[in-house]
Amino acid sequence: MRTILITGASGSITAPLIPLLARAGKIRCRLFLRDSAKNRDLFSRWQRDGLNVEPFWGNLCDADSCLNAVAGCELVLHCGALIPPATLHYPDLAWQTNVGGTRNILTAIKAQSDWKKIRLIYTGTVAQYGYRNHLHPWGRVGDPLLPGPYEVYGSSKVRAERLVIESGLERWISLRLSPILYDSMILRNMGDGLIFQTPLNTCLEWTTTRCTADLISKIITAELAGELPPEFWRRVYNVGGGAPSRTTYYETLAAGLRLIGSSPKYFFRPHWFATRNFSGLWMIDSDILIKQFDFTAGECFTDFFNALRKKLWYYKVGYPLKRLIRSRILRPLAFGYDAPAHWAENGPTERAEAFYGPGKAYAELPRFWHQFPLLCENRDPATGVFLDYNQFKSDDNLRARGYYLGHGYDDTRPDAEIELSDLISAAKFRGGVCLAETMTKGDMYTELPWHCHQGHEFSASPYLILRAGHWCPVCCQPEPWNFDELARHVPFFAQVWYDSHHPDERNFYPQGSARDITAARTGARQKKITGWVGRLAAYFKDPSNRKNKNRKKE
Ligand SMILES: [Zn+2]
Secondary structure, three states, rough: OOEEEEOOOOOOOOHHHHHHOOOOOEEEEEEHHHHHHHHHHHHHHHHHHOOOOEEEEEOOHHHHHHHHHHHOOEEEEEOOOOOOOHHHHHHHHHHHHHHHHHHHHHHHHHHOOOHHHHHEEEEEEEEEEEEOOOOOOOOOOOOOOOOOOHHHHHHHHHHHHHOOOOOOOOOOEEEEEOEEEOOHHHHHHHHHHHHHHOOOOOEEEOOOHHHHHHHHHHHHHHHHHOOOHHHHOOOEEEEEEOOOEEEEHHHHHHHHHHHHOOOOHHHHHHOOOOOOOOOOOOOOOOOOHHHHHOOOOOHHHEEEEEHHHHHHHHHHHHOOHHHHHHHHHHHHOOOOOHHHHHHHOOOOOHHHHHHOOOOOOOOOOOHHHHOOOOOOHOOOOOOOOOHHHHHHHOOOOOOOOOOOOOOOOOOOOOOHOOOOOHHHHHHOOOOEEEEEOOOOOOOOOOOEEOOOOOOEEEEOHHHHHOOOOOOOOOOOOOOOEEHHHHHHHHHHHHHHHHHOOOOOOOOOOOOOHHHHHHHHHHHHHHHHHHHHHHHHHHHHOOOOOOOOOHHHHH
């Protein structure tokens, strides 16, 4: 019997994944779950379904818990993380879970006698790349990692991924996942200001929970059957659904609202949405895994929404209520404490400027749809003039069309040909220096010394810097967020940062700046909730107050 550990086992990807893996009988899935009534219910359901699963009740933030969970496993699928919108409301917990949890898992793996043989599949995110607008909507692994101000999720996943890449394990991969469509996503997101933080023209390449589960299960099954070559490992991959799943955020909203027979233009105003500082891109290289594992077969963006329409036929009852939904749910949400339009009208100014740009950027935004240029309606977002969206979206000749970002060296060459001169030139493009005097040609994983433009010395493997897009761990991996200043010294960042920022901007977001939202949330709740019953309910709903034996130990 082969035992694998799955962290974050109660998440949306793992729900369809666990039956795929644990039904076959040859693989025993140890499921790392937080001890709660909901998770115990979930586990009993898997057991009743006859799946080959065993529970591990623990907390990723607790090192001992991780150590016991990893014992005896030959593969760890680490997808346990705090994700949006929770990361926006509980930034400290996000850092502890996403970075601390990953560190604990790696330490636990290394404590095993045969640690070099243990495989690790880590799930990263497209949010690590930060915001892209129509000037560079295409991205690939190796591009700069610029998760913007307040974006704790992407920022924490950058740091955690660095730990994985530099772990010394012989078989790890990081899967940077695109946003994922799942059945309850509409209801789940309709209660959070997060829906207004994505700019309408953001280019998104979707996958679905079923496709992602299919991919991961195929990777695990192939590896345990000894079918994956060593070259598959020690690499970062972008995971997206390919051409049929490439859309803009506006098109996504439109597909969702079509379920109740309406459109974004009825429900929203364009200025309610941020105009920068989120994340999302179309992936140049998502075809690598699609070709190898054929995991998108039968489900793209359109298939997903068609199936959802059949499944959620009762959503049509929303149609007569749409006026009410607009005035009583969506408008208050757009001006709630966690939405960009609220920050623009009531402060804090720092947040407003991060999401809309400085000065009068928000005031000058069109208030009506006919004035707002949408990419998917063939209009250039910057000028409003005609732009052929289908041609813009085509993935032909992307390099010739100027959509490839520079990596500071000839990135078309294979690993075996990478030598010291490539490292020197890549470091220069990042405003720093490679301090190594020699390098074994083609050795991508031995750590070498570097320093950044600020003089921070650090060691990092050529793979981490050249192939995965990481740089100085002190000044270039938020938080604090200081990309306006960094872009002045790091051409690697400047090539994309100035697509949506002015060179005169000088914003600095210190450590802990994302915590302001927690205070704003408490204020907003207290306004709403009166009486001790309400306050008590709010207290227990807050995960940071949950009784947890493991956290008490720390
Ligand atoms: Zn530095």
